Amino acid sequence: MNKEQEEILKLKEEKNAVILAHNYQTAPIQEIADFLGDSLELCITASQIEDADLVVFCGVDFMAETAAILNPKKKILIPDPQAECPMAHMLPAEEVKNYKNKYPQAQVVLYVNTLAESKAEADILCTSANAVQVVESLDADQILFGPDMNLASYVQKRTDKEIIPIPEEGYCYVHKMFNIGDVTFSRENYPDAEVLVHPECDAEVQEIADHILSTGGMMRHVAGSDRKNFLIGTEVDMVTRLRRENPDKIIYPLLDEAICENMKLHNLQKVKESLQEEKFQVTVPPEIAVKARIAVERMLEVI
Ligand code: 13P
Ligand code: SF4
Known part of the structure; x- marks a missing residue:
């Protein structure tokens, strides 16, 4: 210290x-x-x-x-x-309301990466660790899901429900930096490494990774794995934590420039x-907090 x-x-x-x-x-x-x-x-x-x-x-x-x-x-x-x-700011509450009017049968699942006012418009929240479970817990067949389009497509591949991304193209600028070339190049240099990427990465990057995990999921996966080498496709300081807590493993970032300046x-x-x-x-203004809290607590009941 x-x-x-x-x-x-x-x-x-x-x-x-x-x-x-x-x-x-x-x-x-x-x-x-x-x-x-x-x-x-x-x-x-x-x-x-x-x-x-x-x-x-x-x-x-x-x-x-x-x-x-x-x-x-x-x-x-x-x-x-x-x-x-920045991604949380891509889906203002007004836009959620517009989508709700357009799709009155749908339920609204919002990623925790949203503004409090938008959370207040959601039926339930989710994170990258529980998005599929949350969607599956609902009785609606049509789901408005935002703001990350890559997490939306990740969920769509794992459920029979119809996932409508809101907005159409919400994204995280950090995870957008990863491309197929980063994975293939790194695999050539480190053929023994397992590739872990975050579900905010583009779909084609997810497809060629070995595992798609939240940052907490990456921690658990590396700690519990017999493998020694890992390539990490998310923000670079995830590698800092993984290295600190797994000194016996060899952990590389997939992309050194993947820094969340915020x-x-x-x-x-x-x-x-x-x-x-x-x-x-x-x-958070009480009238917004009360409504948003219902959506957060509903998620915590599903986990
Ligand atoms: P995690 O929930 O996986 O930590 O992700 C949060 C986040 O902001 C990813 O960019
Ligand atoms: Fe937002 Fe930064 Fe997470 Fe991207 S990495 S979703 S910008 S907090």
């Missing part, structure tokens, strides 16, 4: 705070987090926080908002309020200031 990390740990104790961090955070933040995980694991953890007075969320806006939706009485802080997920807005200095000054508080 460096001096700044030690100061943060001391402050954390003084303020009775917990630090939650997504797997895409840098190593210095991963090291000071009380809990590190994928979107679903972070949702579950956020829903179980009882004793802490403050929660510092090192992730993008929709993740901190979800924690605020689940804990309306707790102070949820985000070290840099500019840390937004996640990287957080750093130790900002985490320290967030704790010291109790900023920046994430709040």
